[in-house]
Amino acid sequence: MSGTALLERLRARDWRITPQRRVIAQALEGDHVHLTAEEVLGIARGQLPEVSLATVYNTLNELVAMGELQPVDAGPGPTRYDPNVAQPHHHLACLRCGELHDVYPVGEDSMELPRSQRFGYQLVSREVLFQGYCPRCRATAP
Amino acid sequence: MSGTALLERLRARDWRITPQRRVIAQALEGDHVHLTAEEVLGIARGQLPEVSLATVYNTLNELVAMGELQPVDAGPGPTRYDPNVAQPHHHLACLRCGELHDVYPVGEDSMELPRSQRFGYQLVSREVLFQGYCPRCRATAP
DNA sequence: CCGTCGATTTAGAACCGTTCAAGTTCTGCC
DNA sequence: GGCAGAACTTGAACGGTTCTAAATCGACGG
Numbered sequence: 001m002s003g004t005a006l007l008e009r010l011r012a013r014d015w016r017i018t019p020q021r022r023v024i025a026q027a028l029e030g031d032h033v034h035l036t037a038e039e040v041l042g043i044a045r046g047q048l049p050e051v052s053l054a055t056v057y058n059t060l061n062e063l064v065a066m067g068e069l070q071p072v073d074a075g076p077g078p079t080r081y082d083p084n085v086a087q088p089h090h091h092l093a094c095l096r097c098g099e100l101h102d103v104y105p106v107g108e109d110s111m112e113l114p115r116s117q118r119f120g121y122q123l124v125s126r127e128v129l130f131q132g133y134c135p136r137c138r139a140t141a142p
Numbered sequence: 143m144s145g146t147a148l149l150e151r152l153r154a155r156d157w158r159i160t161p162q163r164r165v166i167a168q169a170l171e172g173d174h175v176h177l178t179a180e181e182v183l184g185i186a187r188g189q190l191p192e193v194s195l196a197t198v199y200n201t202l203n204e205l206v207a208m209g210e211l212q213p214v215d216a217g218p219g220p221t222r223y224d225p226n227v228a229q230p231h232h233h234l235a236c237l238r239c240g241e242l243h244d245v246y247p248v249g250e251d252s253m254e255l256p257r258s259q260r261f262g263y264q265l266v267s268r269e270v271l272f273q274g275y276c277p278r279c280r281a282t283a284p
Numbered sequence: 285c286c287g288t289c290g291a292t293t294t295a296g297a298a299c300c301g302t303t304c305a306a307g308t309t310c311t312g313c314c
Numbered sequence: 315g316g317c318a319g320a321a322c323t324t325g326a327a328c329g330g331t332t333c334t335a336a337a338t339c340g341a342c343g344g
Contacts, residue, residue, distance in 0.1 A: 018310085018321065037301080052323050057302065073215050078301055092255070092263060103259045111253065113234070113272050117245045121234060121274035129269040130255050135262035160292070160339090179331080194294050199331065220330055 004029060006068060006083060013066065023047040024059045031087075034072065034080040034100040074100055074129055090128035096137040103130065146171060148210060148225060155208065165189040166201045173229075176214065176222040176242040216242060216271055232270035238279040245272065 007025050011017060017025075027043035028035065035043070037056050044051045060081055063069035070082045074093035080100055082091075092101045105128075113123065149167050153159060159167075169177065169185035177185070179198050186193045202223055205211035212224045216235035222242055224233075234243045247270075255265065 016311090016320080020322070050323085054303080054324080055322060058321085061303095092259070092261060094263065095266060101261050103255060105253055105259065106256050111247055111270075113245060114248050117234070117247065118274075119234060119243050120277035121236065121272075122280055123272060123274040124237060125273045127269075127271040127273065128253075129271070130263075130265060131267045131269065132260075132263040132265040138264055158291080158340095162293070192294085196295080196332085197293055200293085203332095 009068060015066075019048055020044070020051050020055050021059050023051060024056055025063075028063075028069065028081065028083045031084045032102055033084075034082055036078040036080055038078065040081070072100060072127075074098065075131065090130065092130040092132070094134035094137055095131050096133055099134050099136075151210060157208075161190055162186070162193050162197050163201050165193060166198055167205075170205075170211065170223065170225045173226045174244055175226075176224055178220040178222055180220065182223070214242060214269075214271075216240065217273065232272065234272040234274070236276035236279055237273050238275055241276050241278075 004026070006029055007017070007022065010021075010025060015021075023044040024040060026047070027040045037053070037060060040060065041051065041053050041056045044056065060069065060071075064071055064081075068083070068085060070085055072080045072082050072091055072093075074080070074091060075095050075098045077098040080098075082100075082102075084102060089102045089104050092103045093099065111126070113126075146168070148171055149159070149164065152163075152167060157163075165186040166182060168189070169182045179195065179202060182202065183193065183195050183198045186198065202211065202213075206213055206223075210225070210227060212227055214222045214224050214233055214235075216222070216233060217237050217240045219240040222240075224242075224244075226244065231244045231246050234245045235241065253268070255268075
């Protein structure tokens with residue numbers, strides 16, 4: 001349920017929308033998308049061939065800083081970026097190929113960190129990551 | 143509560159214990175230790191100056207593969223290695239400096255992934271990571 | 285003992301993902 | 315048009331990890 005929600009939110013923030021930023025943001029639209037920087041570059045170049053990798057990284061980092069994108073480090077390989085920041089959810093990752101799914105476990109999420117366990121930290125987020133082997137990887141090797 | 147439990151477990155597995163592997167395993171002893179590969183190298187070299195970084199990585203990877211060590215990727219910087227694999231626990235990491243603590247939240251841990259959310263994966267582990275800013279980093283900058 | 289074979293270690297090069305630096309181009313404003 | 319600042323590009327640099335080739339070690343059989 002989005003359309004171009006991301007772009008609209010960025011406009012609402014008075015964020016300067018350049019052609020490069022627009023195609024990068026469009027590449028990220030969607031609720032179950034977990035692209036790497038290189039994949040974003042590939043998609044963006046389909047629309048605007050002269051986009052550079054550095055701009056992709058710059059833009060991704062800005063989106064992360066403004067909370068519109070969540071970086072997910074799971075398993076091997078490059079960071080993946082999750083544009084679904086509205087709905088709280090967890091991730092399921094393949095330890096072998098790095099494939100990533102959104103998951104919504106049942107019956108929990110009272111899980112808070114008691115003050116005695118916070119070590120004086122200012123808490124920002126909680127990440128839950130389930131790890132395993134996807135059917136494909138399970139088939140092609142032990 | 144350990145002593146040289148790790149080394150003993152490794153012996154029990156018929157794992158060949160060389161001087162290098164021994165000093166590396168000794169560097170990892172402890173329940174609240176979260177060393178990086180470089181830190182392990184430093185400690186190991188205190189006992190055996192000619193240990194190489196490649197051997198540290200080889201050994202760490204073998205320990206991870208046999209389930210005696212858990213790699214923790216949190217925040218920036220290099221992977222940290224957690225020898226506390228007996229007690230299930232979570233982690234609290236500083237987003238700025240990468241400092242890592244073990245935490246034991248209260249009242250939860252029924253959190254299972256229902257079959258309908260497993261996507262055919264063979265599940266191996268669940269990681270919970272709390273992220274924030276440690277008191278020191280909070281003091282020295284916004 | 286000696287030679288051989290496989291496992292382990294080493295130094296250094298290679299690799300990958302990401303960031304940085306320097307110069308260029310674009311945008312909006314006067 | 316001209317200026318200032320932001321954004322972009324290219325390519326080099328960087329940090330962490332893995333790979334490669336060669337040296338070394340240990341166990342075993344002859």
